[in-house]
Amino acid sequence: MFFKKKMQHDYDLDMHNIPGHIAFIMDGNGRWAKKRKMPRTYGHHEGTKTIRTLALEANRLGVKAMTVYAFSTENFKREASEVEYIFKLPKEFFNLYLKELMENNVQIRYIGHLEMAPIETQNIIKEAIQRTSVNSGLILTFAFIYGGRDEIVEATKVICEKYKNGEISLDDMTEDYFEQHLMTKDLPPVDLMVRSSGECRLSNFLPWQLAYAEFIFDETLWPDFDEEHLHRAIAIYQGRERRFGGVLK
Template sequence: MNDQIENYELDMNNIPAHIAFIMDGNGRWAKKRMMPRTYGHNEGTKTIRKIALEANRLGVKAMTVYAFSTENFSRPEEEVQFIFKLPKKFFELYLKELIENNVQICMIGHLEKAPKATRDIINTAIERTKGNTGLKLCFAFIYGSRDEIVCSTKKIAQDVKDGKLDIEDIDENYFGSTLMSANLPDVDLMVRTSGEQRLSNFMLWQLAYAEFIFTPVCWPDFDEKELHKAIWLYQNRDRRYGGLK
């Protein structure tokens, strides 16, 4: 580990269980280098691998990356199709290494809306890593938080209507158990890169008590040092969950 990373002395007893990333700035990063936006997306996948391995080493339990939102279909068709091809390249390059490091792949979103080749490669990665017990690397793919909440609400309403569920049994824990992210802990730390300061329909329920960090660093430049810095900032905040200390 280099000296720059060591400058952020981390409390290893206070590592966030779940870190979520809004991976912003790929296109702007590429534009500054006089390259197409797709080049930035490609470089961004390298950052996912790098940050996942370091998060796993630190003992982070889950890491969710906002890979493709339900709103991203409004982007140019060429860019959308390029993004749909990225999982194949990512897993061909890095799945073996992720398996060797005990990383488990999971996802939230509507994979059924992706092309078959994309569905197949993601499902294969999920299947091959399902027994791993290290970091859960979750891809939010064709995902929108409002859609997720509406889908859960419909399911609960149908169960009540069918007599399978008593309305008095519905509480925060039950509602959370119906979400796509039911197998993940709530988010402790949310990091958005490239300087934008909004949530963009990302994990609205799960971020209820998360600490937010907005960094000007674009996602392709986000490295281990930046991860340590984000965790260090998290550790130096006073998390009261609405109470007093």
């Protein structure tokens, strides 16, 4: 379902039906900058402001977890200068907003291959995780150097090694057991996935975890996505009947 930026509406949200975990594919930063005759990096810079805005609002609404697709394993195919800039964004983001996130009880986590990032980037993210580790509000997870297929392959390797060593039998291999080997094992199930900019694909983002999530594809470019768009997405989510493979009664 699509909706555009031009909205001025107060949505009467059911506070007893707030999605527990919202995942965002943050698309459209480059196009947003191009429309303003600015470099793509400026769009990424502005997009970090949206993360801060939505994290604080999601936390206020009682959302338990918010996962954002910050950098995919495929993003290394982009221009080297753009990749280099994106690796600098965590420092900029946490320098600006970590204090505010701390004050609002937000906890920082990541999924992906952080070890592939520059050491400075690794240290910045690890410090944010450590400083927010005791917080009990929204869990803000950055999918950073993350690929969904890679996650499934890596989980399968670990499980196969356990089987090879006689630690488990084939009967132990259930969906629940497999999920405990995914990077998201400590996060609640994803209820809602929102992708900005109008593209209608998952782009290798959380393919296992999104099996029964509700999808919303929003035409708004990521830097323009604000609290009202979040409220609208939640209102749409609340208007849907989630059956998880069952039938309406």
